[in-house]
Amino acid sequence: MHNLVEVSPTDRKAGINTRGVALVTGGRRGIGRAVCLELAGRGFDIGFVDLAHDDKVDETLSLVAATGQRVAFFPLDISRTDQHSAVVERVTRDLGAISCLVNNAGIQVSIRGDLLDTTEAEFDRLVGVNLRGTFFLTREVARAMIAEARPEMVRSIITITSANAHLVSPEKGAYCVSKAGLSMAMQTFAVRLADEGIRVHEIRPGLIETDMTADVYERYSPSIESGAICPLKSWGQPSDIAGAIGTLATGGIPYSTGDIYNIGGGMHIPRL
Template identity: 60%
Template sequence: MNDLSAGEVGVAILERTSDLGRGVAIVTGARRGIGRAICLELAGAGFDIAVADVMSDEGGPETVRLVRERGRGALFYQLDIAKTGDYAEFLSQVEAQLGPVNCLINNAGIQVSERGDLLDVSEESFDRLLDVNLRGTFFLTQAVARRMVARSDASQERSIVFITSANAHLVSPEKGPYCISKAGLSMASQQFALSLAEYGICVYEIRPGLIRTDMTADVIERYNAGIENGTLSAIRRWGQPEDIARGIATLVTGGIPFSTGDVYNIGGGMQLPRL
């Protein structure tokens, strides 16, 4: 699961510029795009990072390298969040190699393979999408939360972030299963927020709007005009991964106190009703 040697684990720890950090954050879907931006922003805020992703290519080690450049420990873990049986080994490795987990960023997710008519959605594509976006994220959160709750000596702030989508409430029939998965995840965020508040674990939902990443590469031309004329986004530009990352860092470092279960739209005003 972890493709770095024991010697490299030692290097990851020793490369910290300071031990006065905020603990360990797990970021799923972390090898590129929004996930990488989150890793770098949280490293700058003092977290060591467990960089988790289903793909094991050059992206994961590159994210690790960039985190270490910011003076924090980091390791890459290959993890398919749809495979719930892998969680125990994964979390045990993270705890042994980096330390107890204080923060979970649920960023991993997949889009529909082909946009099309809702009446043509197959059971296979529907099940795969919900297995990752909803079921996998729910049970990984459950596994992490159980370990957080079991630690009675926790002295640092603890938090869980669900990254959903503007499609948690904006209807797009051409990608119906994706919208359904994100709407379900929005409710899961509120359920965990209520359940974990008594343990001092804050839970937040981030709803990105149109963010320029590899996942949106195929719709850039489709949405450019609406962004430029303000019909899709009140702020007339594409969102960037760093926009999401900065919002998350603000939340998990206590920048908005007395908040849990809240939904934060980071989409340039895309959520605003209009006539």
């Protein structure tokens, strides 16, 4: 089951041309919700997936519908690769051709601790969602994009990895491994899909103020505010990531594929 919020053409914001459908994973809150709103504001109809329907899903549906674009929610655990094909088919049937995939869904370690205490179950859980699930959903959407060529549309696959795709945090080692692997996966997709006219981009956020970082907010805030971590001396916001994705999804940086965009207030700069 899913929820489709229809908006008649006369209710759409004047001057916004529909750019196709953006499929956003993990769209019920945080960065995912900000991405849904940003892309809707740029003329995309929005399909988003998350684990289950709850009040946060309803909030996202309502907020996106208010932009004048169509929006639908599709329950999906992206680690369930056997469900990917059916969801992509439903999105295409109910909303139209997918022109943009935003891989945002991801999970963090259950408990930050000694790398040497990492269990196989924890490693498999993180890789299953962050790497394996995202890889195969990307494959499924890429196949759908190729099957329904739309040369009039900018088509893109944009994946949110992490600063930990490069920066080492031993207390969450399995997470780092999953994100580093995902970074390489996106570069391989970029090479494979270049001739198909599909651009692939990677966003590496720094410290963004969301529910996922709530448990380290007090720990990192003094270092952020002093400039020891981020030269800009502030936490990033979901809208900072969403704005970058909006630029890429609308072709604002056309001579780019497989490139990595660090959005972290300078956190990614190596310093002595």
